[in-house]
Amino acid sequence: MATIGTFTQANGAYAGTIKTLSLNVRSAAFRPNTDKSDDKTPDYRIFSGAIEFGAAWKRTSQQNREYLSVKLDDPSFPAPIYASLVEVEDGSHSLVWSRS
Template structure:
């Protein structure tokens, strides 16, 4: 797993930062959204006006730590990217990639 982004959280629960991969280098926002059913995401991931991901609030079974489970997709990707947004040092949140 590799870190592909760094974010900070504001007082409204939204995250702002950047995502960098081999094909992306964008400033992104992860904002809470209204859910219309149990499977709907808790967050939407956008770069400017383009939505390219969704996120769900999760709690780690072993540690009880809260994190966001994200799915990112872009036409330049061969498959969706799955990532976790976890709290790091000094209020920073790290976006960790997995597939």
């Protein structure tokens, strides 16, 4: 697993950065989806400024820990990026990626 982002949570949203060898988003925001209509609709929409480039769904791990299942996508990406936003010990959140 690789940490590709760090986030803080405030008022139900997450703000932080995402960085890989080819991606550098200095201001990413997970905003609650106020139009959630069913279980397939994401719980969060992911933005950089006004550009939406991903979505996230609330999940619970086998260890009964809550996390967000994240899908990042943009026409400039060769393929979607799948990751998990998990809380770490100090209360901040890490966006972790691992190859399937």
